[in-house]
Amino acid sequence: MHENYDEALLLELVKNKQFRALRAHLDEMNEVDIAEFLDELEPDQQVVVFRLLPKDVAADVFTYLEDSEDQEKIINALSDKELREVLDELYLDDTVDIIEDMPANMVSRILRNTDASTRSQINQLLKYPEDSAGSIMTTEFIYLHPNATVEESFARIRKVGLDKETVYTCYVTQNRVLLGVVTVKTLLLSPYETKIKDIMETKVISVTTHEDKEDVAQMFSKYDLSALPVVDGENRLVGIITFDDAMDVMEEEATEDFEKMAAILPGDKPYLKTSVFETWRSRIPWLLMLMLSATFSGMIITHFEGALAACVVLTSFITMLSGTGGNSGSQSSVAVIRALSLGEVEFSDMLAVVWKELRVALLCGVCLAAANFVKMMLVDRMLMHNPQVTVPVALVVCLTLMCTVVCAKIVGCTLPMAAEKIGIDPAVMAAPFITTVVDALSLLIYFGIATEILGI
Template sequence: MHENYDLDQLLELVRTKQFRRLRELLDDMNEVDIAEFLDELGPEETILVFRLLPKEVAAEVFTELEDSDDQERLINALSDKELREVLDELYLDDTVDLIEDMPANVVSRILRNTDATTRTQINQLLNYPKDSAGSIMTTEYVYLHPNATVEESFARIRKVGMDKETVYTCYVTQRRVLLGVVTVRRMLLSSYDTRIGDIMETNVLSVNTHEDKEDVAQLLNKYDLYALPVVDGEDRLVGIITFDDAMDVIEEETTEDFEKMAAILPSDKPYLKTGVLETWKARIPWLLLLMLSATFTGIIITSFESALAACVVLTSFIPMLSGTGGNSGSQSSVAVIRALSLDEIDFSDMLLVVWKEIRVAVLCGVCLACANFVKMMIVDRYLMHNPEVTPLVALVVCLTLVFTVICAKVVGCTLPMCAEKIGIDPAVMASPFITTIVDALSLLIYFFIATRLLGLNT
């Protein structure tokens, strides 16, 4: 809630039905703040307060509502006339986003309350693949003719600009083919009789309708653009993608990556709006898979049972080795996944990435090994009076640390790159998956070194 508004005061006005005073406060509030306020209300109160809003503000607030259930509830409560007023104020891409989240009966009612032209455009956008640029673009942009003068172009902007998503950047087209772009700033600084074709920028960055929407969002961020034109296979301008659409994509993809990195199936609902059973369904598949994969570590420990029996003290250091290996692998995987998502590296850089991670791993491993050797000698052997922690046992643990960290970092950096190469989201290869693999490797390394240096029988 914006600092100028007291949530408790607004809730009290709703409770005491002081709607005139409430409307006065809502008139001064930002649409985002109003949406947050509606989130705090019950279903009936939400509908009541929504009806107090002017239609232009109501449409903005509607798009800011986080939960599609709240939007569906409002649609069902509004009359056809009220619904048409809201839909008329929505930008086309927002209407398409709304339809994608609604059940069939609600979609039918929405389409029934839009005009024929809008319905045609909506159906066209809905036909694009879900993750494509075409699915998030809007067809509400200003296009100008290259032979038009600046004065004629300003007249056109005044005529059609009110319903467009942006008027600052205008697109110059001829027979719908994209020729260039011109900004209002450039037009203001030119004389009225100047032809648009003489002042337009012809070196235009554009994307195809079927390009991945995450790549498009990164392009907008990379080149610091407010909007990006979308063209079809014949370079005809069919829409634009604005920075707010790109921010939504980045937020959605980031959330999805975090969930995959935590071994949770992605969800598009806010945390508190997601039911217990739905949360369980999102988490249990990965937990089952990871639990079963951890069987390998049990098999390894069982295989070296006699070695552990001969030197029981080795058992106490297994959690530390596994944990350090898992953490080391996670560090590398997160760094590589981020670099992949930002297009800083690709599969062809595999050797460079591995070589860098090996050098980092050696430095980290040696530092950890030295610190652990001192800790084992001072704390475990002398302060805790454990005579089984000999210098040779400490050497076994410390050597294992070094090689475990090296293996973990190599695994952590290569798995995400291989995943992307074969078309799997690199985020899947994050913490839980890598930790399970590294646990098994660390045990193999541990028992291999222990059996060699301590002369244990397996």
């Protein structure tokens, strides 16, 4: 919770139905904080407090509510007139975002309470694929004519700017074709009689409606943009994507990647709002798959049961080897997945990535093997007086450690790149999956080296 408002005081005012005092406090609060406060209330209390808000504030608060179920409950409680007032204050892309998470009957009610023009634009935006630029754009932008003067353009901005998502960046079009872009700063610093075509920037960075929204979000960071125009196949301006929409995409994609890397099916609800059953359902498929795949490690150990019986001390180092291998693979996979998501590497860079990770693995492997050899001789043999820890045994463990680190890092960097090449999210090839693969490899290497050196 933020410390710029007293949650306990507000809850007390709601409980005692002191709505006049509550409204005074709400008037001083930011819309984001009001939305967080509403999340703490019971459904019937949420509706009561929501009705206290001015309609323009209520619309902003509505978009900041984290849980679509809270939005749905509020919509159910509002009359058609109240709902229409809230929808009139919402930007078009926010309305579309809300509709996408609503059941069919709720969508019908929302569309019934919008005018024909807005309804047509909403339906158009809903037709775009979920992961496309078109699905996150808004059609509420300011466009100027190239032959208009600065004075005429200011008059237009004042006339139509109130309902637009941004007024700082204006787009220059003729017959809807995107010609250039001009900022309000440029307009303010130019003489009134100047033509827009003489001051507009013609090198405009734009995207098409079907471009992947994650790639679009990365462009905001790459080019330091506040807004990005979206065009169709004939370079006609159909919408813009603003920085806040790009940030939402980045947060959504980062959360999804974290969940996949932790072997959890992605969800769209806040943690505390997700039921125990839903949480179980998102985790159990991966756990089942990883559990079954881990049986390969058990089969390998069973196969070499005789070798373990001949040299029991080898058993005590299996966990360390598997753990180090898994950690090494995870380091490489996380680094490569991040590089892939930022566009720093692609599949064609596979050899360069493998060559780099191979050198890193050799350095890491040598350091770990040397440290482990010293530890086994000093701690295991001398301090703990374990006569089974001989130099040949230590050599087996250290050679295995070095080979395992090399294999783990190669697997960790190649699997995510291969996954992206065949159209699978690279985040899937993260810690749990790679650890399972490396566990099996480390055991095969371990017993192979032990057989050769110890003759078991």
